[in-house]
Amino acid sequence: MAEKQKLYEVLKAERKQLIEHEISDKLARKTKRLKQNQSVKTAVLNCMVTRDYESASEILTNYLDQHGHFVEFQMRVDPYIIHCKNLVRSIEIKRNFPKITSLPIIKQQELMDKVVQDFNELRLYLSRIEVMKTEVVFKEVLSMRLIIKTIMFSTMFLVVMAAIFNVGVGNVDLINAFIEEGAEAVAKFFAG
DSSP states (O other): OOHHHHHHHHHHHHHHHHHHHHHHHHHHHHHHSOSSSHHHHHHHHHHHHOOHHHHHHHHHHHHHTTTOOOHHHHHHHHHHOOOOHHHHHHHHHHHHOOGGSSHHHHHHHHHHHHHHHHHHHHHHHHHHHHHHHHHHHHHHHHHHHHHHHHHHHHHHHHHHHHHHHHSSSSSSHHHHHHHHHHHHHHHHHHOO
């Protein structure tokens, strides 16, 4: 009887290791498809595969703090970060489910599938966060470029107008022609 109990415990431990190995393999395969650059997505998903849940949550918090100068980004991404942290916690709970080996094999498989499903959802949300960052940075660069163009154009316009006034104070037709050309150029610049 004692031998059967020992054998049962050994088989139970082996089954638990097998389940953990299968989950780790599935998550590792999904992570391998990611780019090799160390983006927030790659960093968090690698932490998930290695079961470093605290680091994954910390990376998400730090990522939001790193981009504090983009207020719009923080407002848009904050709900996604919270959801990602919840997914990290959910995966941690499911992977560390107590007495998993005492569950029927079908339930064990369902639990394993739920972990993979949560992992895929986490991957999707992290991709969305990276896309939002790209959009906000692009918008910021575009507005800065527009400001620089406007300053350069205004400076050029003022220099040309000063030169015209210095050269031909008495020639009103020439001055009016330059003013009209300048106004047309400004209109074209802001229209297109």
